[in-house]
Amino acid sequence: MRVSAVLIAAALLLSAGCAQHEPRGSGDLGVIVERSAGRLQVVDTTRQKSIGAIAGLGDLSHASVVYSRDGRYAYVFGRDGGLTKVDLLRLRIERRIVQSGNSIGGAISQDGKLVAAANYTPGGVRVFDAETLEMLADIPATYGDGGQRAKVVGLEDAAGSRFAFSLFEAGEIWVADLSVPRAPKIQKFRNIGRQPYDALITLDGRYYLAGLFGEDGVAMLDLWHPERGVKRVLDGYGKGEQPLPVFKMPHLEGWAMAGHLAFLPAVGRHEVLVVDTITWREAGRIAVAGQPVFVMAQPDGRRIWVNFALPHNDTVQVIDTETRNIVHTLKPGRAVLHMEFTARGESVWISARDDNRVTVYDTATFERKAELAAEQPSGIFFTVRALRFGF
Amino acid sequence: MRGTRVLWPGVALACVLGLAIADEPAPARQAELVRLVRQDCGSCHGLTLKGGLGPPLVAAALADKPAEYLRYTILYGRPGTPMPPWRAFLTETDAEWIATRLLEGFPDAR
Numbered sequence: 001m002r003v004s005a006v007l008i009a010a011a012l013l014l015s016a017g018c019a020q021h022e023p024r025g026s027g028d029l030g031v032i033v034e035r036s037a038g039r040l041q042v043v044d045t046t047r048q049k050s051i052g053a054i055a056g057l058g059d060l061s062h063a064s065v066v067y068s069r070d071g072r073y074a075y076v077f078g079r080d081g082g083l084t085k086v087d088l089l090r091l092r093i094e095r096r097i098v099q100s101g102n103s104i105g106g107a108i109s110q111d112g113k114l115v116a117a118a119n120y121t122p123g124g125v126r127v128f129d130a131e132t133l134e135m136l137a138d139i140p141a142t143y144g145d146g147g148q149r150a151k152v153v154g155l156e157d158a159a160g161s162r163f164a165f166s167l168f169e170a171g172e173i174w175v176a177d178l179s180v181p182r183a184p185k186i187q188k189f190r191n192i193g194r195q196p197y198d199a200l201i202t203l204d205g206r207y208y209l210a211g212l213f214g215e216d217g218v219a220m221l222d223l224w225h226p227e228r229g230v231k232r233v234l235d236g237y238g239k240g241e242q243p244l245p246v247f248k249m250p251h252l253e254g255w256a257m258a259g260h261l262a263f264l265p266a267v268g269r270h271e272v273l274v275v276d277t278i279t280w281r282e283a284g285r286i287a288v289a290g291q292p293v294f295v296m297a298q299p300d301g302r303r304i305w306v307n308f309a310l311p312h313n314d315t316v317q318v319i320d321t322e323t324r325n326i327v328h329t330l331k332p333g334r335a336v337l338h339m340e341f342t343a344r345g346e347s348v349w350i351s352a353r354d355d356n357r358v359t360v361y362d363t364a365t366f367e368r369k370a371e372l373a374a375e376q377p378s379g380i381f382f383t384v385r386a387l388r389f390g391f
Numbered sequence: 392m393r394g395t396r397v398l399w400p401g402v403a404l405a406c407v408l409g410l411a412i413a414d415e416p417a418p419a420r421q422a423e424l425v426r427l428v429r430q431d432c433g434s435c436h437g438l439t440l441k442g443g444l445g446p447p448l449v450a451a452a453l454a455d456k457p458a459e460y461l462r463y464t465i466l467y468g469r470p471g472t473p474m475p476p477w478r479a480f481l482t483e484t485d486a487e488w489i490a491t492r493l494l495e496g497f498p499d500a501r
Binding site for chain 1: 426430431433434435437438439441442443444468471473475476477479480
């Protein structure tokens with residue numbers, strides 16, 4: 001009797017253990033940031049549901065995430081300077097450090113070995129071993145006479161263990177080469193324009209573009225030819241019009257590219273800018289419902305999805321890239337903060353902070369496919385980012 | 392005589408209280424304002440208001456700033472910086488209430 005009970009218990013334990021260790025891939029996983037709770041939900045994008053939560057990540061306002069190249073580990077950059085390495089398969093924190101006083105985001109190197117964090121306080125970039133989170137390099141963003149430090153924005157990974165980033169107060173773009181991680185080589189580009197606020201790198205890793213807040217225009221660096229210096233594109237796109245107040249900074253990461261056209265948020269205008277990436281000249285503008293925050297292309301490039309700053313932050317508009325017409329307007333909830341496409345774009349996940357939910361839409365029919373409860377959700381990040389430059 | 396002496400301060404106090412109440416946003420509006428500051432101002436100043444692209448708005452960081460300066464900055468923005476004017480969303484009373492709360496240490500949501 002007693003023996004059989006023990007046996008049954010052992011068998012149960014064993015089967016539970018087996019179920020727990022059922023191997024699975026990570027290619028269709030992702031995370032939803034619950035900003036106020038300091039928590040991530042791990043989601044399965046195939047089953048369109050949450051598979052667990054990981055708490056204890058600190059202040060996640062404006063948190064962003066990059067992935068290890070096997071898509072198993074998420075590196076989470078918190079506002080409070082926290083850098084947390086999270087294991088999506090075991091649903092636990094692998095390592096966590098507080099690397100600065102105030103951070104805005106980060107990037108992972110081409111080879112996946114280095115994780116870099118962009119910091120506001122103290123202004124600069126810190127580079128860590130992706131495996132251990134040991135700090136390998138500290139790059140202070142000093143400018144002027146050297147006594148001041150700028151806030152770093154738009155940190156992007158470039159080919160060859162390089163990271164490109166912009167200095168907000170200084171109006172500079174720096175490219176750090178970390179081929180020898182403990183001895184970074186830094187190339188500085190000065191006078192690139194006033195107040196770069198965010199940046200992007202093209203999908204091929206060639207062009208680094210920094211949006212300027214202090215003037216109408218975008219600063220562009222060709223990373224194949226850094227010796228040619230930073231050029232100004234879309235110069236004076238406002239053409240002297242009085243810009244509207246900006247209630248939320250646009251984001252450039254996850255920008256939209258369709259064929260040879262790029263679609264960018266206009267700063268202080270209810271417009272999406274269309275840019276020809278062969279000539280890097282403005283190719284048009286599309287009037288939209290409000291000030292765009294994210295302008296994102298479906299992976300097939302056929303449609304562009306746009307969300308907006310206050311007071312239009314309950315709206316998402318969809319633009320057809322062939323006709324440049326708005327083909328659909330959605331109301332996913334109050335305070336739409338982010339959108340994320342699955343790898344091949346059959347669905348898009350949209351967070352509505354003030355309605356505490358993430359809605360999954362079919363991108364072909366705009367039908368709601370699923371709804372997930374989440375506490376004040378902000379960013380949504382799928383593991384497919386692991387395989388791309390600039391995500 | 393004695394009665395009036397007691398009475399007058401009482402009336403004065405009631406007037407002051409009445410004024411204070413009339414000059415504050417209604418409780419439901421206050422809750423909205425707390426959310427606005429934490430969440431939307433928080434996109435630049437941080438959810439904890441310890442700063443981001445915008446400067447910190449915790450009480451210690453604002454110690455040398457008069458309430459009037461904060462109220463004005465909230466309503467009219469700071470040209471040359473990313474701080475926009477919020478007067479399309481906020482009344483004078485709202486802005487004054489936010490400025491006063493910021494100086495005291497801003498309340499948490501809920």
